Amino acid sequence: MTSERVERRLTAILAADIAGYSRLMGRDEEGTLAQLKALRKSLTDPKIEQHRGRIVKTTGDGALVEFASAVDAVRCAVDIQRAMAERNSDIPDDRRIEFRIGINVGDIILDEGDIYGDGVNIAARVETLAPPGAVCLSDNAYQQIKGKLTLDINDMGEQQLKNIAQPVRVYNVGLDGGASRPALPLPDKPSIAVLPFNNMSADPEQEYFADGIVEDIITGLSHMRWLFVIARNSSFTYKGRAVDVKRVGRELGVRYVLDRGDFEGPPANNGGNRAGWLAM
Secondary structure (H helix, E strand, O other): OOOOOOEEEEEEEEEEEEOOHHHHHHHOHHHHHHHHHHHHHHHHHHHHHHOOEEEEEEOOOEEEEEEOOHHHHHHHHHHHHHHHHHHHOOOOHHHOOOEEEEEEEEEEEEEOOEEEOHHHHHHHHHHHHOOOOOEEEEHHHHHHHOOOOOOEEEEEEEEOOOOOOOOEEEEEEEOOOOOOOOOOOOOOOOEEEEOOOEEOOOOHHHHHHHHHHHHHHHHHHHOOOOOEEOOHHHHHHHOOOOOOHHHHHHHHOOOEEEOOOEEOOOHHHOOOOOOOEEEO
């Protein structure tokens, strides 16, 4: 047993990665790397410095950052995601660089500038639950910011995180500041919006299968000339959020909503996806 004293501290840990990094690299390695370098220089690193964060380390597709304050960590994450959403507004979906961010507050071990422990592991696991472009918080992080920031926080319930013994309650941060969209008038013909499915598998890469199924449904419904179908870009703004489908119907101006299901893998490997119709 070593007698050397271990340095520990309580900190807010932000874990981030790039959704679909392998796909982006497979398509254009040099272009993707150039974009990432430009993003770090012009956006992410300045935001982290602005909010008093310390970059612990970066990998090809991710970063680990610590903050003395959970409020600073969440403000930084929200600022980055909002700036990325604005940047991506004119970029085709298959070429976008989108971050997933998870934040936890926990006790960590500090060793030669790196950080270790369950506090770090939980942040990394919470990050895998965040949809592209979103921010998720552990309950420890949420309790520290509750009442301090004006954000639309959605409770995702207790989640069993990989290699974490106890379930962790996770929250999704709405990036629109909680403001409701104005109700839109219903079109003259039948109308529908298809909400994105939840990836319930342990593999975050299955997110693409879930999104692909929803896109196929939207495309198929769009072929029916008598039916008004909301575009993917509009319905996917609700991805990862706990929503009231009646409110969705009012905000998108549709009579019907195909509610999100639980996706456990590609069609050949699972027992089916759940989805429900709701007449508005």
